Amino acid sequence: xKRRVLPGLPLALGxxxxxxxxxxxxxxxxxxxxxxxxxxxxxxxxxSSNRALASYRVTAGSAAVATVFNLVFGMALAWVLVRYNxxxxxxxxxxxxxxFALPTAVxxxxxxTLFAANGWFGAPLAAIGIPVAYxxxxxxVAMAFTSLPFVVRTVQPVLEDLDPALEEAAQSLxxxxxxxxxxxxxxxxxxxxxxGVSLSFARSLGEFGAIIFIAGNQPMQTEITALLAFIxxxxxxxxxxxxxxxxxxxxxxxMLAVTNLLQARALRYTQRS
Amino acid sequence: xSAAVTGKKPPRVGDSPAVRRTLITLVLLVGAVLVLxxxxxxxxxxxxxxxxxxxxxxGQPDTLHAIFLTVVTALxxxxxxxxxxxxxxxAVTKFDFPGRRLLIVxxxxxxxxxxxxxGVAYLFVYGLxxxxxxxxxxxxxxxxxxxxxxxxxxxxxxxxxxxxxxxxLMQAQGRDLEExxxxxxxxxxxxxxxxxxxxxxxxxxxxxxxxNARVMGEFGAVSVVSGNIRGQTxxxxxxxxxxxxxxxxxxxxxxxxxxxxLAVVTIIAKVALERRGAGRRSRVSLAAPNVIAEGEKx
Numbered sequence: 001x002k003r004r005v006l007p008g009l010p011l012a013l014g015x016x017x018x019x020x021x022x023x024x025x026x027x028x029x030x031x032x033x034x035x036x037x038x039x040x041x042x043x044x045x046x047x048s049s050n051r052a053l054a055s056y057r058v059t060a061g062s063a064a065v066a067t068v069f070n071l072v073f074g075m076a077l078a079w080v081l082v083r084y085n086x087x088x089x090x091x092x093x094x095x096x097x098x099x100f101a102l103p104t105a106v107x108x109x110x111x112x113t114l115f116a117a118n119g120w121f122g123a124p125l126a127a128i129g130i131p132v133a134y135x136x137x138x139x140x141v142a143m144a145f146t147s148l149p150f151v152v153r154t155v156q157p158v159l160e161d162l163d164p165a166l167e168e169a170a171q172s173l174x175x176x177x178x179x180x181x182x183x184x185x186x187x188x189x190x191x192x193x194x195x196g197v198s199l200s201f202a203r204s205l206g207e208f209g210a211i212i213f214i215a216g217n218q219p220m221q222t223e224i225t226a227l228l229a230f231i232x233x234x235x236x237x238x239x240x241x242x243x244x245x246x247x248x249x250x251x252x253x254x255m256l257a258v259t260n261l262l263q264a265r266a267l268r269y270t271q272r273s
Numbered sequence: 274x275s276a277a278v279t280g281k282k283p284p285r286v287g288d289s290p291a292v293r294r295t296l297i298t299l300v301l302l303v304g305a306v307l308v309l310x311x312x313x314x315x316x317x318x319x320x321x322x323x324x325x326x327x328x329x330x331x332g333q334p335d336t337l338h339a340i341f342l343t344v345v346t347a348l349x350x351x352x353x354x355x356x357x358x359x360x361x362x363x364a365v366t367k368f369d370f371p372g373r374r375l376l377i378v379x380x381x382x383x384x385x386x387x388x389x390x391x392g393v394a395y396l397f398v399y400g401l402x403x404x405x406x407x408x409x410x411x412x413x414x415x416x417x418x419x420x421x422x423x424x425x426x427x428x429x430x431x432x433x434x435x436x437x438x439x440x441x442l443m444q445a446q447g448r449d450l451e452e453x454x455x456x457x458x459x460x461x462x463x464x465x466x467x468x469x470x471x472x473x474x475x476x477x478x479x480x481x482x483x484x485n486a487r488v489m490g491e492f493g494a495v496s497v498v499s500g501n502i503r504g505q506t507x508x509x510x511x512x513x514x515x516x517x518x519x520x521x522x523x524x525x526x527x528x529x530x531x532x533x534x535l536a537v538v539t540i541i542a543k544v545a546l547e548r549r550g551a552g553r554r555s556r557v558s559l560a561a562p563n564v565i566a567e568g569e570k571x
Binding site: 005006007008009011012013015016017019020023024025026027028030031033034073076077079080083084086092094095096097098099101102103104105106107109110111113114119120121141144145148164167170171177180181185202205206207208209213226227229230233238241242245248249252253255256259260 | 285286287288289292293296297299300301303304306307308309310311312314315318356357360361363364365367368370376378379380381382383385386387388389390391393394395396397398400402403404425428429432448451452455460461464465486489490491492493496497510511513514517522525526529532533536537539540541543544
């Protein structure tokens with residue numbers, strides 16, 4: 001039987017392609033064009049300058065720490081939300097999304113106030129010699145906050161669908177809880193954890209609003225790459241801004257590819273089990 | 274034995290009281306420090322100089338203008354991206370065509386890109402050093418450092434929000450109902466309004482709510498293209514930055530408290546809509562490009 005074709009393809013597809021071209025492809029193309037117009041030598045000189053290299057180190061290093069934190073905490077949070085019942089559980093489940101819903105600038109000033117040397121958490125931490133605001137640690141806190149929900153939300157559904165029979169089988173064979181968690185549960189969660197981790201890391205690399213308030217923004221020390229691009233713009237050094245932004249753009253594309261790969265794998269994995 | 278007979282669930286891994294208590298306490302503690310405390314500190318700071326100071330801070334002409342500009346931006350950007358999301362979802366879920374998967378990936382791209390990159394990119398299209406800048410200046414059309422630029426940057430950042438909620442759902446619902454409707458003589462529009470829309474309305478609303486929250490809260494992309502002109506091109510998030518760096522902390526937090534209320538309302542709406550089935554297919558709803566994976570047939 002011939003498949004009936006619904007109406008509206010030319011209109012819907014036309015709108016979609018036109019809009020994507022105008023809103024997404026045109027600006028990104030213009031950015032790449034601008035960066036490409038630099039010539040390889042100049043481009044390389046800008047993106048490998050000491051200040052740029054330091055910004056990559058600060059950004060990627062802080063993002064890595066924030067992501068590891070979110071891997072552990074996100075896993076624990078997902079576990080607690082799926083496996084246990086306690087008063088206020090639904091509230092906790094809802095509030096997990098706050099970092100996505102709260103504008104980054106608001107998160108930025110709130111975290112800075114909390115972790116500044118006279119803040120609720122900053123004061124006791126400074127007293128024991130751990131300043132947070134205006135140090136790399138502050139950047140990590142801001143990144144951990146803004147990317148908090150990713151691991152929780154990727155692991156949660158997989159944990160919910162986990163077949164209890166697998167654990168029961170392992171229990172009947174005499175495995176301890178910790179062994180079963182490590183050898184049975186964790187491997188089943190790994191694809192979802194990896195997908196969450198890559199999302200969390202990608203988001204931290206691109207984050208701007210929450211970080212600039214708490215970072216201190218000292219070149220070579222607490223200056224993230226996105227801010228460096230912004231500073232070059234304010235200095236009217238458009239070519240440098242284009243070059244540095246293009247580094248962020250290429251990184252985003254790589255992370256997008258990695259994430260899609262991991263998510264497709266995570267999905268196949270759960271469908272098979 | 275036991276489980277079936279006594280009706281009690283057997284203990285699962287991690288169910289021992291010690292583990293249970295430790296984990297719950299730990300999670301609640303870290304959660305309170307990292308998520309709850311920021312929420313509380315915003316309101317504590319906003320009201321630190323008293324209720325009348327709070328009202329005065331909100332009532333400042335520049336703050337009122339920032340609120341106005343933010344609302345206007347949302348009123349333009351959200352309907353446009355809603356229409357786009359519906360069109361895109363209809364195109365990629367009701368038809369097969371070459372490049373369909375690629376189109377889904379491209380729609381998702383803005384999610385993965387730093388807002389700063391988005392802002393810089395728009396500068397190189399409409400700015401003086403960009404593609405159309407000189408021509409626009411010659412024609413005396415102002416896009417950057419004005420409302421159109423703010424709207425365009427917001428459109429970029431939130432382009433995928435509605436589409437990504439609709440695509441997995443409409444994919445799962447298939448085409449049978451629409452095909453039945455058209456075979457009975459309904460027009461394309463009629464089919465969409467009476468058949469498709471009622472089936473996806475909660476997911477649509479879910480996408481709209483999230484899109485609106487992001488438009489109103491967008492900072493990085495807008496801060497590049499707006500020019501930060503006080504009382505003219507400052508949206509609410511930009512105005513918060515300005516007040517904060519002016520050491521008007523209470524005023525900054527008063528303005529921030531408005532956006533915080535918006536965030537809380539967004540979360541409440543999100544939970545309510547999830548109960549009606551929206552967003553459930555993708556629990557990563559606010560997060561990730563997972564439509565590609567979900568479009569895959571097992």
